[in-house]
Amino acid sequence: xxxxxxxxxxxxxxxxxFPYIKDILKKKTKxxxxxxxxxTVLGTIAFLTQAANGATWSLLLTAADTLVTLxxxxxxxxxxxxxxxxxxxxxxxxxxxxxxxxxxxxxPMTALLITIGVDAIGAVLTIIKxxxxxxxxxxxxxxxxxxxxxxxxxAVGELSFALLVYPLYIFIANGAVDVVILIRKQxxxx
Numbered sequence: 779x780x781x782x783x784x785x786x787x788x789x790x791x792x793x794x795x796f797p798y799i800k801d802i803l804k805k806k807t808k809x810x811x812x813x814x815x816x817x818t819v820l821g822t823i824a825f826l827t828q829a830a831n832g833a834t835w836s837l838l839l840t841a842a843d844t845l846v847t848l849x850x851x852x853x854x855x856x857x858x859x860x861x862x863x864x865x866x867x868x869x870x871x872x873x874x875x876x877x878x879x880x881x882x883x884x885x886p887m888t889a890l891l892i893t894i895g896v897d898a899i900g901a902v903l904t905i906i907k908x909x910x911x912x913x914x915x916x917x918x919x920x921x922x923x924x925x926x927x928x929x930x931x932x933a934v935g936e937l938s939f940a941l942l943v944y945p946l947y948i949f950i951a952n953g954a955v956d957v958v959i960l961i962r963k964q965x966x967x968x
Contacts, residue, residue, distance in 0.1 A: 783933035784835025788842040790926035795846035798919035802853045808914040810907050811861035813900035814851035816873045820897045821847050830886040831940045839930035869899045887940050894947050901951040905958050912962035924952035
């Protein structure tokens with residue numbers, strides 16, 4: 779059963795990427811450049827850290843999510859938004875400081891927690907952008923990515939903070955974007 783959850787957790791981010799990229803090309807979705815840059819770098823770090831902590835099937839989420847994120851970042855360079863404001867530059871500097879701290883920790887658990895903290899910087903950038911323009915995001919993609927985190931947590935198979943914290947963070951952070959989309963679209967419709 780853990781293998782099934784792991785496979786599903788890896789497939790969902792891949793599937794989520796298709797409507798997102800399709801909407802980017804239709805100029806409906808405008809990914810935040812800084813957020814996707816942060817997430818591409820951090821996805822790589824999270825994968826390596828989880829592997830060092832002994833993750834197995836739950837690694838599929840991280841690998842798939844990182845590949846999709848890289849593709850979206852590459853599209854964001856041309857079709858995205860953000861990356862040049864003081865808030866974006868500050869977020870990138872903060873993320874860079876987090877990465878420097880991560881590098882010097884040499885501790886997998888500390889590195890994972892720093893990774894999650896820096897990832898949250900990208901999530902906040904996206905949530906702010908989505909709050910300002912809820913039409914600029916693809917609801918189904920964030921939902922599928924969130925469910926990918928949930929299935930990755932189910933794939934862990936034991937109550938291990940080190941192995942559960944990242945998939946559960948993915949579940950919550952991606953779900954938060956969808957919550958903002960729903961709330962803001964309803965408010966704007968009124």
